[in-house]
Amino acid sequence: MVKPSAGPTTFEEVVMCRWLAYSGEPLKPAVLILDAQHSLVAQSLNSPLGAETVNGDGFGFGWYPEDAGNGNIPALFHSIEPAWHDENLRELTNAIASPLFFGHVRAAAGPPIQQSNCHPFRHENWLFMHNGFLDGFSVMKRDLAFAVDPELFPLIQGTTDTETLFYVALTMGLMDDPVAALGRALRFVEETGRKHGIRFPVQGxxxxxxxxxxxAFRYSTSQRSRSLFHSVAVPELREMFPDAARLELFGDHAKVVVSEPLNDMPGAFVEVPENTVAVLDDDGYRHEPFLSEAA
Incomplete structure (x- = not known):
């Protein structure tokens, strides 16, 4: 595989994955993770739009409880099993309902296959996940680690570039302004990478x-980011596909963001452009420019 870098890339740094995120009325996660035509588990076996066809190096599932009485702290389930092989994932995603959840399947080419390296990552009430890689992470790792707030650094449990990036972004204000903070963190990665001769440090x-x-962000230094889509508003989908009984499972505010469309219904999913953040809230969707200025 040819990677978009002119710098000292090592094989261990390449991680390609698939993910989905849902928000809206409480929903059994199995509807999207297991049962959809091109569900996340199906993508773990066959990912036509992914850099890796098979994503079997563990998975993660993070969800916010339907009752937010715990301070809206999300729960996590990580496993090093392939997603298609884990009966606990089926049991769990059919037993709960959640108004917001993340699912992630991993293809790891170097960082150890261990639970602490499975996405999504959590800090207090925040969840974070990533598809792609930080090119040259092994040579940047020390610089990025020193950029993490000393009070946050002991909380890093794994060895992935994604978790390190998450804590750099937290240090740079993610909990106050996620868009600005992730932008600052990615620019810092790019500056650090270029000091080490890495031409395209960010992908994902x-x-x-x-x-x-x-x-949901789509950005890479090379301007050739991994694929990203979101669903069209459910009321609009019902007008487009009045005979699609499956749409009855979703409330009017249901929103899905995915690495790949979950079905072959024409027009059901819209591609998120390069250098864009899709913001999903009670008002629906909106796209905003993200790091569109030259680095």
Missing amino acids: TFAVSDGSRMW
């Missing part, structure tokens, strides 16, 4: 949530 799509809102 990113999802962030505080439990009530969700932000």
Whole structure:
């Protein structure tokens, strides 16, 4: 595989994954993770739009409880099993309902296959996940680690570039302004990478949530980011497909962001453009420019 870098890339740094995020009326996650035509588990076996066809190096599932009485702290389930092979995932995603959840399947080419390296990552009421990689992470790792707030650094449990990026973004104000903070963090990664001779340090799509809102980013230094889509509003979908009984499972405010469309219904999913953040909240969707200025 040819990677978009002129710098000292190592094989261990390449991670390609698939993910989805849902917000809206409480929904059994199995509807999207297991049962959809091209569900996340189906994508773990066959990912036509992914850099890796099979994503079997563990998975993660993060969800906010239907009752937010716990301060809206999300729960996590991580496993190093392939998603298609884990009966606990089926049991769990059919037993609960959640108004906002993340799902992620992993294809790891180097960082250890262990639970602490599975997405999504959590800090207080925040969830974060990523599809792609930070090119040259092994040579940047020390610089990025020193950029993390000393009070946050002990909370890093795994060895992935994604978790390190999450804590750099937290240090730079993610909990106050997710869009600005992730932008600052990615610019810092690019500056750091170029000091080490890495031409295209950032590749990926990113999802962030505080439990009530969700932000989905598509950005790469090379301007050739991983694929990212979101669903059309459910009332509009019902008009487009009046005979689609499956749409009855979703409330009017249901919103899905995905690495790949979950079905083959024409027009059901809209591609998120390069250098864009899709903001999902009670008002629906909106697209905003993200790091569209030259670095």
